[in-house]
Amino acid sequence: MISYLKNGWALLSIFLSLIVIMPILTVIFFFIIPGDTTWIHLRETVLTSYVFNSIILILFVSIGTVLIGAINAWLVAMYIFPYKKYLEWLLFMPLAIPSYALAYVYADLLGYGGFITNISSFIFDDNLKSINFYSIYGGIFVFVFSLYPYVYLLMRQAFISQSASYTEIAKISGLNPLKIIYKVSLPLSRPALVGGVSLVVMETLADYGVSDYLGINTFTKGIYKAWFNLGDITSAGKLSAILLITIAFIITFERKLRGKAQYNNEVRSNKHLKMKTLYGTYAVIAIMACFIPVFFGFIIPLATIIFWSFSSIDIIYSYDFISLAFSSFGLALSASLLCVMFALIIVFGMRTNSKLVSPFARVASLGYSIPGAVAAIGILIPLAWLDNTINNISLKYLNYSTGLIITGSWCALLFAYLVRFLALSMQSVENSFIKISKSIDYAAKILGKSNRKILTNIHMKIGWGGISLGLLIVFVDVLKELPATMILRPFGLSTLAIKAHELAIDERLNDAAIPLLAIILVCLIPLYFLIKVIRQ
Amino acid sequence: METNKTLKITDLCHSYKNGNSINNFNLEVAPSEVICILGPSGCGKTTLLRLIAGFEDPTSGQIEVGDNIVFGKNYIPTEKRSIGMLFQDIALFPHLSVKNNVGFSLSNNKFNEKVINNLLKKVGLEGFSNRFGSSMSGGEQQRVALARALANNPNIMLLDEPFGSLDAWSKYDIAYDIINILKESKTPTIMVTHDPQEAMKLADRIVVMLEGKIIDQGSPINLYQNPKHSFSARLMGHVSCYIYRSNNGFINTPFGSIKINDSTVNNDYEILIRPDAFTIPKNNNQGIDIEILRFKYRGQLTEIEINDNIKGNNVKFLIYSNVFEELRMKNKLLFNKDWAFVFPNK
Numbered sequence: 018m019i020s021y022l023k024n025g026w027a028l029l030s031i032f033l034s035l036i037v038i039m040p041i042l043t044v045i046f047f048f049i050i051p052g053d054t055t056w057i058h059l060r061e062t063v064l065t066s067y068v069f070n071s072i073i074l075i076l077f078v079s080i081g082t083v084l085i086g087a088i089n090a091w092l093v094a095m096y097i098f099p100y101k102k103y104l105e106w107l108l109f110m111p112l113a114i115p116s117y118a119l120a121y122v123y124a125d126l127l128g129y130g131g132f133i134t135n136i137s138s139f140i141f142d143d144n145l146k147s148i149n150f151y152s153i154y155g156g157i158f159v160f161v162f163s164l165y166p167y168v169y170l171l172m173r174q175a176f177i178s179q180s181a182s183y184t185e186i187a188k189i190s191g192l193n194p195l196k197i198i199y200k201v202s203l204p205l206s207r208p209a210l211v212g213g214v215s216l217v218v219m220e221t222l223a224d225y226g227v228s229d230y231l232g233i234n235t236f237t238k239g240i241y242k243a244w245f246n247l248g249d250i251t252s253a254g255k256l257s258a259i260l261l262i263t264i265a266f267i268i269t270f271e272r273k274l275r276g277k278a279q280y281n282n283e284v285r286s287n288k289h290l291k292m293k294t295l296y297g298t299y300a301v302i303a304i305m306a307c308f309i310p311v312f313f314g315f316i317i318p319l320a321t322i323i324f325w326s327f328s329s330i331d332i333i334y335s336y337d338f339i340s341l342a343f344s345s346f347g348l349a350l351s352a353s354l355l356c357v358m359f360a361l362i363i364v365f366g367m368r369t370n371s372k373l374v375s376p377f378a379r380v381a382s383l384g385y386s387i388p389g390a391v392a393a394i395g396i397l398i399p400l401a402w403l404d405n406t407i408n409n410i411s412l413k414y415l416n417y418s419t420g421l422i423i424t425g426s427w428c429a430l431l432f433a434y435l436v437r438f439l440a441l442s443m444q445s446v447e448n449s450f451i452k453i454s455k456s457i458d459y460a461a462k463i464l465g466k467s468n469r470k471i472l473t474n475i476h477m478k479i480g481w482g483g484i485s486l487g488l489l490i491v492f493v494d495v496l497k498e499l500p501a502t503m504i505l506r507p508f509g510l511s512t513l514a515i516k517a518h519e520l521a522i523d524e525r526l527n528d529a530a531i532p533l534l535a536i537i538l539v540c541l542i543p544l545y546f547l548i549k550v551i552r553q
Numbered sequence: 554m555e556t557n558k559t560l561k562i563t564d565l566c567h568s569y570k571n572g573n574s575i576n577n578f579n580l581e582v583a584p585s586e587v588i589c590i591l592g593p594s595g596c597g598k599t600t601l602l603r604l605i606a607g608f609e610d611p612t613s614g615q616i617e618v619g620d621n622i623v624f625g626k627n628y629i630p631t632e633k634r635s636i637g638m639l640f641q642d643i644a645l646f647p648h649l650s651v652k653n654n655v656g657f658s659l660s661n662n663k664f665n666e667k668v669i670n671n672l673l674k675k676v677g678l679e680g681f682s683n684r685f686g687s688s689m690s691g692g693e694q695q696r697v698a699l700a701r702a703l704a705n706n707p708n709i710m711l712l713d714e715p716f717g718s719l720d721a722w723s724k725y726d727i728a729y730d731i732i733n734i735l736k737e738s739k740t741p742t743i744m745v746t747h748d749p750q751e752a753m754k755l756a757d758r759i760v761v762m763l764e765g766k767i768i769d770q771g772s773p774i775n776l777y778q779n780p781k782h783s784f785s786a787r788l789m790g791h792v793s794c795y796i797y798r799s800n801n802g803f804i805n806t807p808f809g810s811i812k813i814n815d816s817t818v819n820n821d822y823e824i825l826i827r828p829d830a831f832t833i834p835k836n837n838n839q840g841i842d843i844e845i846l847r848f849k850y851r852g853q854l855t856e857i858e859i860n861d862n863i864k865g866n867n868v869k870f871l872i873y874s875n876v877f878e879e880l881r882m883k884n885k886l887l888f889n890k891d892w893a894f895v896f897p898n899k
Contacts, residue, residue: 454643464658465632478648
């Protein structure tokens with residue numbers, strides 16, 4: 018007990034975790050409080066469609082991403098074919114393009130007077146009806162081609178690291194190649210599959226931009242509508258609570274599956290599967306299979322956005338764009354610094370006293386699975402309470418009204434980013450700290466260094482790579498973020514993402530191109546590092 | 554000023570969720586003394602080091618390092634306990650040069666080339682000061698770790714299986730060097746190991762731990778000749794093991810009967826016999842007749858199977874191979890009961 022009390026570091030870590038946990042608890046609280054008439058109205062009218070649309074979306078997006086992600090992962094892990102060394106990495110590229118950008122691009126290309134519609138009517142000499150992309154089908158298409166890399170990433174890793182011994186045993190037992198895939202390789206990579214799909218599901222549920230643009234009534238959009246159009250925080254809170262609890266279920270389910278599948282890496286062998294070379298038709302099929310998702314998920318959207326940007330290039334010089342870029346990068350930088358600072362303290366706290374700190378840290382990192390809109394609602398309530406309290410105290414003792422000083426400031430927004438993205442920075446920091454042997458801490462401690470000195474002089478220096486990756490990842494995620502920023506932003510503040518979305522909604526896609534391009538270019542940097550890390 | 558380099562542990566207890574890991578542990582270590590804590594994994598030996606170092610806190614008891622009570626009536630955190638430690642994974646700071654590793658704990662005014670070079674010279678690594686751990690062998694790295702620990706002139710030194718990661722052929726050269734350096738600096742040393750050979754070769758005193766308790770301790774020769782527990786008897790060297798029932802204060806074995814203290818009740822006893830017990834008698838009137846049924850050559854030792862006239866089945870025992878060569882010619886053995894250890898069978 019003594020060291021628990023003397024370990025101020027662990028207590029600080031727990032305190033910081035609790036700050037992040039607070040909004041999560043606030044949202045859960047909404048589940049139990051009774052709703053007012055607006056809620057009853059919502060429940061009786063639109064709730065079913067929110068649920069139905071979200072389920073359809075999740076179901077088909079999961080199927081689509083698994084098909085594309087797993088097949089390509091299998092091809093890349095098991096076979097050698099022409100251009101594989103480029104395609105293998107190009108398959109990751111859609112990660113750099115926000116889903117909503119894909120929605121803008123395809124809605125335009127397939128819409129009336131769009132490029133594809135024009136070509137098809139030219140070829141078929143027929144005034145073909147434009148395809149209605151503003152539908153749940155459009156949403157499914159967008160999510161599948163923008164989110165499949167999550168499944169691909171994890172499955173590829175799982176297939177590559179699978180020990181050859183398993184397949185050899187299966188071969189000796191007389192199984193044919195198809196049966197080996199079905200009976201051995203797939204079950205062994207099930208944790209990766211489930212992990213990838215749950216990431217896809219969480220991203221789909223968290224989305225606001227796509228569903229708003231394509232007019233799909235999903236949960237997150239419902240939360241935003243309840244808050245902004247109806248001004249009803251209870252309903253927004255209740256919707257958030259339902260979404261949060263659903264996500265908690267998904268996470269628990271995934272953990273359960275993973276827990277049972279711990280046999281995954283039992284054979285510790287460096288002997289990996291031997292790759293086969295594909296020739297002729299098979300090689301062409303493999304190339305096409307890898308190229309199609311890259312084409313739809315990366316090449317077309319990027320080319321279109323670049324094309325749009327030509328006609329609006331001069332807005333770069335406008336004050337508007339510069340100030341947007343400035344506030345976006347400023348927000349992203351402060352958020353990433355804040356997240357990494359929290360992550361450093363919490364992860365180091367876990368090292369000093371894992372038993373005590375870990376449970377809090379784990380709950381705090383659940384924030385990542387919470388959609389931005391939910392996090393925003395969870396933050397608004399406690400901050401508004403704090404604001405009111407400060408205002409009342411000030412009125413009572415100083416006879417001066419402070420107004421709402423925290424809500425609607427950068428603080429609230431940064432807090433939301435912290436709740437949402439702390440897990441990302443924690444993961445990067447943890448991954449780099451995990452490689453530092455525990456004896457290093459002990460050695461430094463025994464040589465008389467305080468925890469603070471050990472963190473700054475040793476861990477931060479050895480783990481610098483992981484820490485900067487954490488900074489980068491949070492930076493780009495904040496840059497892309499829409500719903501939390503829209504709910505919590507201070508009056509008059511806009512970001513590149515918000516501006517692009519507003520312009521897109523106004524059908525000024527050409528003007529939206531430059532902010533989008535700025536986001537995509539910045540997103541390519543961490544992607545480059547991610548690929549570099551995977552390659553090693 | 555000469556510091557008091559000792560360690561005293563009194564009634565130390567520690568428990569994890571699933572039970573006690575250290576149970577009423579008492580130990581005193583004198584200046585220059587090298588103590589090896591020997592035991593199987595999970596016996597609490599590493600926990601003991603962690604408690605002394607302050608990485609974990611005992612549930613009760615007292616730890617004194619030098620003149621200071623570091624746990625008990627008083628509490629001193631790890632960084633102020635004046636302890637040196639070597640780890641199995643060596644734990645040199647990878648981002649620092651040898652010089653900066655060795656000087657890690659020194660304050661700016663104490664950190665100078667001369668001090669560092671003296672320390673490096675002491676551990677036999679002159680001229681290494683600008684190198685990095687990654688360019689050195691495991692043994693060299695462990696020497697740097699020693700210099701780093703000695704820089705502080707610690708009151709005690711804790712060694713957590715420090716030679717476990719070293720190559721088998723160079724291990725003892727480095728180990729002897731390190732122990733000698735520690736003895737010269739009069740630093741009492743506690744080394745944890747699961748390798749009895751290592752303990753035998755390096756320790757002044759071996760403490761055998763089982764389930765959080767000391768079950769036996771003494772000098773290597775003492776533990777070999779006079780173990781107080783069947784576990785330490787097995788640990789310290791080869792034994793042939795049997796279970797026989799006592800009969801009115803005697804235990805009859807195929808090699809002769811052994812007297813025990815308790816003659817009131819007949820009980821099962823565990824008898825452990827070292828190979829040293831068997832020699833070839835000088836003249837033919839002495840010794841017991843041995844009819845070898847089978848034998849298996851095992852290097853220094855040979856395992857022999859004979860008929861057990863007590864139980865009526867076959868029994869195996871170990872003797873030195875050079876004795877065996879003579880035994881084959883003479884078929885007679887002398888049995889020295891001093892090398893047979895008797896413990897109640899649990």
